[in-house]
Amino acid sequence: MPELPEVETIRKGLINLVGGAVIIDVAVFWDRMITPPFSTERFKTVLRGEQIHTIERRGKYLIFLLDHWAMISHQRMEGKYEVSEAGEPIKKHTHVIFYLADGRQLRYLDVRKFGKFTLLPIEKRDEYEPFKKMGPEPTADFFKLSKFKKDLSKSHRAIKAVILDQNIVAGVGNIYADESLFQAKIHPLQAADTIGPAAAKRLHEAVMDVISRSVEAGGSTIRTYKNTLGEAGKFQVSLAVYGQIGQPCPNCGHPIEKIRVAQRGTHYCPHCQQLPKTRSKAPDITDIAYKGAK
Numbered sequence: 001m002p003e004l005p006e007v008e009t010i011r012k013g014l015i016n017l018v019g020g021a022v023i024i025d026v027a028v029f030w031d032r033m034i035t036p037p038f039s040t041e042r043f044k045t046v047l048r049g050e051q052i053h054t055i056e057r058r059g060k061y062l063i064f065l066l067d068h069w070a071m072i073s074h075q076r077m078e079g080k081y082e083v084s085e086a087g088e089p090i091k092k093h094t095h096v097i098f099y100l101a102d103g104r105q106l107r108y109l110d111v112r113k114f115g116k117f118t119l120l121p122i123e124k125r126d127e128y129e130p131f132k133k134m135g136p137e138p139t140a141d142f143f144k145l146s147k148f149k150k151d152l153s154k155s156h157r158a159i160k161a162v163i164l165d166q167n168i169v170a171g172v173g174n175i176y177a178d179e180s181l182f183q184a185k186i187h188p189l190q191a192a193d194t195i196g197p198a199a200a201k202r203l204h205e206a207v208m209d210v211i212s213r214s215v216e217a218g219g220s221t222i223r224t225y226k227n228t229l230g231e232a233g234k235f236q237v238s239l240a241v242y243g244q245i246g247q248p249c250p251n252c253g254h255p256i257e258k259i260r261v262a263q264r265g266t267h268y269c270p271h272c273q274q275l276p277k278t279r280s281k282a283p284d285i286t287d288i289a290y291k292g293a294k
Contacts, residue, residue: 002060002075002079003060003171003172003173003174003175003176004057004059004060004137004138004170004171004172004173004176004211004215005176005211005214005215005217005218007057007059007060007061007062007075007171008057008215009215009218010062010075010080010081011055011056011057011062014055014062014081014083014106015054015055017083017106018052018083018100018104018106019052019053019054019055020051020052020053021051021052021100021101021102021104021106022049022050022051022052022100022101023047023048023049023050023051023052023066023098023099023100023101024048024049024099024100024101025044025048025098025099026043026044026047026048026096026097026098026099027044027096027097027099028040028043028044028095028096029094029095029096030095030096030110030113032113033095033096033108033110033113033115033116033117034116034117035116035117035118038118038119043117043119046068046069046119047066047069047071047098047119049067050066050067050068050069051066051067052064052065052066053065053066053067058131058134058137058170059130059134059137059166059170059171060074060075060166060170060171060173061073061074061130061131062074062075063125065122065125066122067122068121068122069119069120069121069122070119070120070121070122070124070125070128071117071118071119072117072118072119072120072125072128073108073115073116073117073118074115074116075110075115076110076112076114076115076116077112077114078110078111078112078114079108079109079110079114079115080108080109080110081106081107081108081109082106082107082109083104083105083106083107084104084105084107085103085104085105086103086104086105088105090107091107091109093109093110093111094107094108094109095108095109095110095113095115096108096117130166133167134166134167134170135165135166135167135168135169135170136169136170137170137171138169138170138171138172138207138208138211139208139212140208143169143204143207143208145200145201145204148168148169148200148203148204149197149200151168151192152192152193152195152200153192153193154193155191155192155193156191156192156193157191157192157262158188158189158190158191158192158261158262159181159186159187159188159189159190159191159192159195159203160177160178160181160188160189160261160262160264160266161261161262162192163177163180163181163203163207164177164262164264169207171211172207172211174242174264174265174266175239175242176207176210176211176214177264178241178242178266178267178268179206179210179239179240179241179242180203180206180207180210181203181206181268181273182240182241182267182268182269182272182273183202183206183209183210183240184199184202184203184205184206185199185202185272185273186199186202186203186273187268187273187274187275188259188261188266188268188273189259189261189275190275190276194276213238217238241256241267241268241269242267243267244256244267245257245258245267249269249271249272251269251272252269252271252272254269254270254271254272256268256269257269257270
């Protein structure tokens with residue numbers, strides 16, 4: 001799934017490519033991508049003649065701001081956008097096409113068909129249900145240490161599960177959770193309410209730093225992610241632990257290991273990220289070592 005850095009990179013690319021463009025027609029080939037109460041036909045009808053003024057982002061969601069509507073797009077696991085010239089062959093897994101007045105087409109492709117489109121009146125976009133409980137963006141302006149410490153103190157879940165929780169902080173997924181915990185030297189299974197003030201501060205800073213550096217690098221390409229120009233992200237070359245099972249830790253040289261936390265494959269250095277010698281391991285999480293390859 002594209003995480004915050006990848007979605008932010010896509011947002012910037014789409015603004016450059018289709019900002020100001022007018023939608024003259026829409027084709028939908030997979031009706032389930034259009035969320036109620038809009039039918040596919042209603043979705044297509046209201047978008048005709050609408051101009052794309054700008055594109056915002058909230059967590060992992062893109063928000064296209066049109067004349068009268070906010071079109072909210074969640075790419076889920078494999079969704080991606082491409083801008084094509086008229087007449088270019090339609091690729092397999094293309095499920096929505098926005099025909100633009102200048103002859104180009106904004107195409108949405110999704111191998112797994114999990115992506116969703118939602119329309120709201122533009123002035124009500126903040127009332128979108130997933131946004132109501134969503135945590136702050138991981139930037140200094142919104143992500144406050146005092147609130148983060150309070151959130152940790154209230155949860156006995158594994159710390160990785162907590163920072164993956166979109167109600168705690170928006171946009172952090174599996175890759176950047178692993179990298180942030182490594183940078184902060186915190187074991188992913190440590191119970192959140194046992195993390196002291198100094199470690200909480202390290203993690204707070206690490207989340208913001210890792211996300212910021214990945215945005216600058218255009219995100220991470222692990223499997224299929226590419227930006228709107230078809231280019232791969234570059235942050236994967238900077239990953240210290242994610243996907244590095246068996247490789248030497250960049251800090252101490254100990255082989256990186258993989259366990260399962262919060263139902264996610266989790267990479268960490270057992271030497272640099274040790275559990276304190278107390279009852280600090282979250283009791284509701286099963287850690288299962290992976291014996292296979294990454």
